Amino acid sequence: MTTVTERPAQVQDGTTPARRKGSFGFNSVSPREKVVRYLLLVFVLLITIGPFLWQLSTSLKGSGEDIYTRIPQLLPSQPTFHHYKEVTDTIPVWDYARNSLLVAVLVVGGNVIGASLAGFAISRLQFRGRRIVLGLFLATLxxxxxxxxxxxxxxxxxLGLANTLFGVALPGMIGALNVLLMYNAFRALPLEVDQAAIVDGANAWQRFVYIGLPSVRGTVSVIAIFAFIGAWDDFxxxxxxxxxxxxxxxxxxxxYLSGTFSNNPRLIAAGTMIAFIPIVIVFATLQRFFFKGVEEGAVKG
Amino acid sequence: MRYNRWFTPWVLVIPALTWLLVFNLWPSINTVILSFTNARPIGGGHFVGLKNFETLLHDEQLRWALLNSVIYMVVCLPFLTVLPLLLAVLVEKKLPGITFFRTAFYTPVVASAVVVALIWQWILDDRGLVNGLAEKLGVISGPLPFLSDQWLLLLSAISLTIWKGLGYYMIIYLAALGNVGRELHEAAAVDGAGPFRRFVHITIPGVRGTMILISILISVSALRVFSELFILSGGKGGPGGRDSSVVMLIQQYSQGFEGNLGYASALSIVLFFVTVVPMLVLARLNRRGAEA
Incomplete structure (x- = not known):
């Protein structure tokens, strides 16, 4: 406690009105700390993104280019899209992508609808056996x-669905975890809102559509994003x-492709990029909702 | 008081409940039933008593798989409980451009395990980036067999899992950090506690519950590992199949004319008990810690 005197600068900083803004007052960063933080951020960035860039670079390197050189070259010296064409010519990659998309869309649709209906009923409606139903969903976790x-x-x-895409999508179409996430999200709504709506004559369905859903959009988007990624990436x-x-x-x-082309890393690289780029675009476009949902507490368990 | 007809909630719940019964509860029961049969992937099969479980006891591959799982878990646990927390602290402050970094750090999570495993396969190749750089720097004289040596392959898969998991657990920690009172940090800073001491005495206790949750998640997912090992080993499970995981064995027995769904189900039951152990241990630790 005697060290208080060592920190006059800090205290002075703190007395500025900026402190009241909460996230920026105390969080204001000294220039030195800023440099250290950015250096660390860039370091981690290299570790997390580097391998993807390396793969992208490999996929673009010309056939005449030495990809095994001791001194790795990130930028292709003879850039070409040739390997992408070759991959898609030899293996029906676009069909695979369409299949993945179909499965992902079914899984996203099923989860958004099924989980929000059930989550709403369990958290906002009274019925016999409600606790048992909730317990069942919890138990499967x-x-x-x-x-x-x-x-x-x-x-x-x-069910006769072996070796069909519908069979791939079906079991994941309503996840127990998603039902619980929706249950949690709906529960955060104050009961008074429901009561007011009931006084106004709203039935359960109207309360679901006009009151429930609009207030849990964050969680719905997190579920949709996760369901899409999960289905697209599932192996x-x-x-x-x-x-x-x-x-x-x-x-x-x-x-299958990596087994077929194991002697040409450029082709495998092109194939992985075809699978990787769409999901990155989806995530980068929707990350706003994702991180907002996280802040709302959708991803706590 | 009720504001809806008795059947309304059921209409809303029934789709999800049907899925739960058909695709969660029934399969759990059916796994036990199947484990006493010699069901084939094509269909058919009949009761064989405890034969599958007897086979389990003498299955050398299973012994390797269990050993691999334990190693996987023990190595992953410290790295994945600590590194993501440090990352979360790093990206917590809302510096300009932080959203970009958060998104970028999350990218390996978003990518399919198959995609990242293929990328690493190329990086760890005998003539790949890591061996090339290491040889250039003179650290090694010949390429290290990351993908063909039993232990190096396991280690490579573990590193891949850690790398891929960083962003996932970072986000969970980030959500938890938001709940650690800023006042505590301010007070400690005023009292002269530096960033390191504040991290140890405020941040860590503040996210203790999350840490235990994350440890459970890490342990369970380490025991369930499949894609990383499968792809890195080219689907063969390394030399003599000694780099298999339990899930790889399950997959192996699920296919083709050699397949045996009965035995695969017995393996699934082993997997179940293996994953329940860390959950019980850590949940217990949590309770004891909460009482203290």
Missing amino acids: VLPGEVTIISQYVTVRE LWPLIVLTDPNKYTLTVGLQ
Whole structure:
């Protein structure tokens, strides 16, 4: 406590009105700290983004270019899109992309609709067995998906959906976790709002559409983003369900491609970029909603 | 008091409930049933008693897989509980351009495990970036067999998992940091505590609950690892299949004429018990810590 005297500068800083602004007063950064922070940020950036750039660069390097050189060159000296063309000519990559997109759209739609309906009912409507239903959803969280993947396959096979894209999408179309996230989001609404709406004669459906949904848009977007990414990136499940190479999703197709072209890293690189770039664009466009949703507390468990 | 007809909530809940029953609860029960059969991927199969479980006991590949899982978990835990927290502290301050950095750090999470594993496969190739640079710098004389040596392959997959997980846990920590009182930091700063002491005495206790949650998530996902090992090993599980994970074995038995869904189900039950252990241990730690 005796050290207080050592910090007059800090205290003076603090007395400026800026302090009241909360996030900037105390957080104001000294120039030296700023430099250190940016250096660290750039360092981490190299680690996280570097490998992607390296792959992008490999995919653009000309066939005559030595990609194995000891002194790595990030910029291709004979840049070309040739490998992208070659990959798409040899392997139906666009079909794979379309398959992935179809699965992802089904999964996003199913989760947004199914999870918000159920989440709304469990958190805002009174009914017998409500607690049991909630408990059931909670209980399944302990179970890693891989544990039931074999019997899930048996179920899908019995529904006649083995080796179909619908079979790939179906089990993930309403995730228990998403139901719980929606339940949490709806619960944050004050009960009085519902009561006022009831006095005004709004039925459950109207309360869902006009009061519930507009106030949980953050969580809905987080669920949609995660569902899309999850479906687009999933590998194990489509690998088990799909046997026909024409029906492959991008991830399974990529693995197939890497086996076929194992002697030409440029082609594999082009293939990975075709799978990677769309998802990055989707995420970069929607990251605003994602980080907002995170701040609202949608991703706490 | 009720403001809706009795069936309205059920109409809304039934889709989700159907999915839960058909794709979660029933498969859980069916996994146990299947594990006593010799069901084939094409269909059919009959009751074989405890045969699958007897086979488990003598399955050398499973022993390797379990060992790999434990190593995976033990190495991932310290790195993925600490590094993402440091990252979260780094991106917490709203400096100009911070959204760009946050998004960029999250990119490996967004990319498919297959994509990043293929990228790393190229980087760790005998003639890839890492070996090239290391040879150039004279650290090594010949290429290190990152992808063909049993232990190096496991280590490569672990590093890949850590690298891919950084952004994910960073975001969870970031949400938790928002709840750590700014007043505490201010007060400590006034009392002369430097950034390091504030981190140890304020930030860490403040995110303790999140830390335990994250430890559970890391342990469970380390035990469930599949894509990284599968792709890096070219689907073969390394030399002699010794770099398999339990999930890789499950996948292996799920396919083709050699497939055995009964045995794969028995392996799934092993996986279940393996993943429940860290959850129970850490949940218990959490409770004890909360009482103290």
